[in-house]
Amino acid sequence: MAPALLDPAPVAAPAPAAHLKQDLSNLAKSPLQRTYIGNKEGTIHMEGVPQFDDPYKKREWVKEQLAIGFQYWGKEGYAEGLSGHITVRDPVMPDHYWMNPVGVHFSAITTRNLVLVSPDGFVHPDGAQLPINSAGIMIHSAIHEARPDVQVAAHCHSLHGKAWSVFGKPIDIMTQDACLFHDNLAVYESFGGIVLAPEEGANIAAALGPKKNAAILQNHGLLTLGHESVAEAVYLFQSLERLCKVQLLVEAAAANGLKKKVIDDEDAAFTAATLQNPHTIYANFRPEMDLLKFERGHLFL
Structure with missing residues (x-):
């Protein structure tokens, strides 16, 4: 008589790992220093x-940074x-600012x-x-007047930023990169046509408020600011543009029944404390700047 097959003993599912909560108390005070490890002697920075x-x-x-920023946008x-x-x-004259000429390709x-x-x-x-550009003057002059802490303002009509802007909603903080915009993103919930009046520029500046460094302009596009460098505003812009694409992809998947999970405020704030620092942002964009210099260095003169 053949031996009976026995049902295998049930295997207990592993217990879910405890959710790790990190804090900044044992980390370097400099946000940039948290992002890399050098040598023991401390001479690699x-x-x-x-x-x-x-x-x-x-x-x-500053002018070279601005040219690099535009050439990156063109790329x-x-x-x-x-x-x-x-x-x-x-x-040299902080009440003046540098800008691109209208009608010249980035x-x-x-x-x-x-x-x-x-x-x-x-x-x-x-x-x-x-x-x-007339609209640029209306928007940027109002921002520079309202925010003396800001050195740079950047705005254009990128594809995914425009697409997401029609909802008049912020992005969700769903990925590590999105923590750049934790408590750092405004939405201007209006569209009064092409910005040719100073009042509309003032309204956009008011929507940003005293501390936010990025905005989604409903039915229009994206706008980002920089405190220390052009690279800061340009990196924030390209990050927000890509995150708008991520949001559109996620919403399409969620419409088919998949459940999205957002990062909780405590974890987002912990990550933002490093990612949102102007020196960290500059370092994040520096590889793109160096690549452009390598590829097209003669064009910056």
Whole structure:
């Protein structure tokens, strides 16, 4: 008689791992230093935003950063006709700012065709003598006036940012990268047409409030700010653009029954304390800047 087959003994499911809650108490005080390990002697460092004693040297660095930022936008396909602008305060005359000329493709912008804008919104003789975008002046001048802490403002009509903006909602904090925007993202829930009146620029600045560094402009696009460098605003912009794409993909999957999980506020705040630092953001974007210099360095002169 053949032996009877026995049912295998049930195997207990492993207990779920406890949710680890981290804190900053035992970590480096510098957010950038938390992101890398050097040697024991402490002589290997990752550099943050460079500092300048000479405002004229800083001006040249700022203009190169601005040209790199635009060429990166060109590489990413953000160009959209006459739309899109980045402004950065001039280190020599801080009530003036540098800006791209209207009608020049992002990929073709160099330090030589950047325009210096005076406080009254007109082209200054010290920069390129080219026209500038009217809507850009209305938006950026209001932001620079309302936020003296901000050096840079960046706005254009990127594909996924435009698509998500039609919902008039923020993105969900669903991934580590999204923690860049934890308590750091506004939504301007209005669209009054192309921005040709100063009141609309003031409304956008008010929506950002005193501390947020990014905004979704309903039915319009994205806007980001930088405190220390053009790289900061450009990195925040490309991150928000990609996260809008992630959000659209997730919403499509969720519509078919998959449940999305967002990061809780405590974990998001812990991650944001490192990711949102201007020096960490600069270091995150530096590989893209170095690659562009390698590929097209002659175009920045």
